[in-house]
Amino acid sequence: MSADARFPADDALIARLPPDFRIGAATSAYQIEGAVAEDGRTPSIWDTFCRVPGAIDNGDTGDTACDHYHRMPEDVALMADLGLDTYRFSVSWPRVQPGGRGPANPKGLAFYDRLVDALLDHGITPWLTLYHWDLPQELQDAGGWPARDTAHRFADYAALVHDRLGDRVTHWTTLNEPFCSAVLGHVEGVHAPGGRSLADGVAAVHHLHLAHGLAARRLRAEARRPLDLAVTHLLGTSAPATDSPADREAARRADAFGFRFYLDPILRGGYPDDLIADLAAHGVEIPVHDGDLAAIATPIDTLGVNYYRSMRSSGTDQHGSTTDAQGRPVTRNLPHGGLPVTGLDWEVMPHDLTDLLLRIARDYPGTPVVVTENGAAYDDVPDARGRVDDRDRTAYLSAHLAAVARAREAGADVRGYLAWSLLDNFEWAYGYAQRFGLVRVDYATQTRTPKRSAHWLRDTARRVRGTA
Numbered sequence: 216m217s218a219d220a221r222f223p224a225d226d227a228l229i230a231r232l233p234p235d236f237r238i239g240a241a242t243s244a245y246q247i248e249g250a251v252a253e254d255g256r257t258p259s260i261w262d263t264f265c266r267v268p269g270a271i272d273n274g275d276t277g278d279t280a281c282d283h284y285h286r287m288p289e290d291v292a293l294m295a296d297l298g299l300d301t302y303r304f305s306v307s308w309p310r311v312q313p314g315g316r317g318p319a320n321p322k323g324l325a326f327y328d329r330l331v332d333a334l335l336d337h338g339i340t341p342w343l344t345l346y347h348w349d350l351p352q353e354l355q356d357a358g359g360w361p362a363r364d365t366a367h368r369f370a371d372y373a374a375l376v377h378d379r380l381g382d383r384v385t386h387w388t389t390l391n392e393p394f395c396s397a398v399l400g401h402v403e404g405v406h407a408p409g410g411r412s413l414a415d416g417v418a419a420v421h422h423l424h425l426a427h428g429l430a431a432r433r434l435r436a437e438a439r440r441p442l443d444l445a446v447t448h449l450l451g452t453s454a455p456a457t458d459s460p461a462d463r464e465a466a467r468r469a470d471a472f473g474f475r476f477y478l479d480p481i482l483r484g485g486y487p488d489d490l491i492a493d494l495a496a497h498g499v500e501i502p503v504h505d506g507d508l509a510a511i512a513t514p515i516d517t518l519g520v521n522y523y524r525s526m527r528s529s530g531t532d533q534h535g536s537t538t539d540a541q542g543r544p545v546t547r548n549l550p551h552g553g554l555p556v557t558g559l560d561w562e563v564m565p566h567d568l569t570d571l572l573l574r575i576a577r578d579y580p581g582t583p584v585v586v587t588e589n590g591a592a593y594d595d596v597p598d599a600r601g602r603v604d605d606r607d608r609t610a611y612l613s614a615h616l617a618a619v620a621r622a623r624e625a626g627a628d629v630r631g632y633l634a635w636s637l638l639d640n641f642e643w644a645y646g647y648a649q650r651f652g653l654v655r656v657d658y659a660t661q662t663r664t665p666k667r668s669a670h671w672l673r674d675t676a677r678r679v680r681g682t683a
């Protein structure tokens with residue numbers, strides 16, 4: 216069966232999206248910029264983590280990445296050719312405020328200044344993310360996200376970037392995926408800084424929330440014109456693996472730890488009681504101080520949702536036991552099975568994106584959503600001229616955009632879809648082997664070649680806007 220037949224894209228649904236529905240693409244600083252030691256930039260935790268033997272597939276690093284720092288004007292011209300109306304990028308904290316405190320680095324800020332101007336010159340809306348995982352190493356040495364002070368450092372950094380770009384940039388996202396920074400980075404040890412402690416991970420989540428809230432307040436107070444303030448979370452659904460009470464409880468725990476931990480404090484003003492109890496069973500408490508929850512609940516204008524896949528939850532281990540050696544309940548995330556998978560073995564589940572968006576509409580009403588990332592790694596096979604006929608990725612994107620359109624028609628207030636990613640790039644612990652780009656990057660020559668999926672997105676955007 217061809218990939219196209221596997222996911223019949225609902226072209227009619229997509230065509231009914233409103234003309235002002237945002238269609239664009241996303242990247243992040245460390246994944247594309249390179250130039251890690253240029254113009255005053257200091258190392259981030261990812262520069263350090265890439266040097267840990269075995270941390271990154273093939274020993275890859277972001278030292279050169281897509282060399283976007285030097286090729287930015289061509290890359291923006293390419294976005295314009297592809298008809299993107301929005302470009303989501305992130306600012307590298309150690310580039311604009313080396314070491315994470317003190318004055319701005321004029322050369323670092325000048326790069327983003329040029330980027331924003333280039334985007335606006337091409338009629339592309341800049342969608343700026345302040346933090347996509349590249350914490351200055353000095354702040355890590357001072358305690359990193361498990362330390363409360365990092366939240367205050369982030370608010371200062373946010374104000375410094377806003378001071379320079381706030382006259383032209385309207386769309387400000389504080390953080391990308393606190394779950395990954397906190398849990399992959401501090402509990403599972405697979406992302407920088409490579410920690411393995413639940414208590415650190417939980418403290419990191421809280422301080423990331425606080426960083427978001429303090430920064431949101433600062434930007435709101437300092438803005439001389441209306442801003443669209445957002446935070447982006449990685450979300451999915453957690454279904455019980457079976458109907459057994461143990462699996463249903465495991466799904467509840469997974470939902471508390473992986474979903475409500477992130478949305479409740481921001482959109483409902485507090486942490487869920489069942490999460491607090493689950494953490495207490497592990498001897499862990501969320502380090503909340505007076506006033507934190509009010510800061511964290513500073514109103515936002517848009518919720519950014521990154522969606523890739525969903526998991527099932529099982530309450531038993533491989534041997535059928537419902538408790539671990541310390542007597543604590545088992546929660547295991549499992550694939551659903553029987554579904555097509557991407558190059559990373561992530562299951563392709565567009566229907567869950569519809570469910571997820573409808574759940575947000577139901578449980579957190581009144582929050583406009585933009586899908587700020589969605590996409591797929593596949594083993595692209597370029598022809599002799601570097602062209603990639605990525606029908607699998609095209610089918611993936613089209614099925615997910617249709618899933619968004621379906622959610623909208625059922626009442627979810629979703630206002631845009633940004634594909635991950637504009638370019639093949641440094642895919643964190645997977646290095647360069649996993650390619651998510653709409654545009655192929657030949658890393659030896661830095662040649663960019665739009666894939667079939669890029670042309671599909673361009674044609675789709677034209678149809679939606681009515682300019683086809």
Ligand code: FCB
Nearest residue numbers: 243391392449635642643
């Ligand atoms: C998300 C990240 C993004 C990219 C995609 C594949 O979790 O935000 O940087 O790595 O996954």
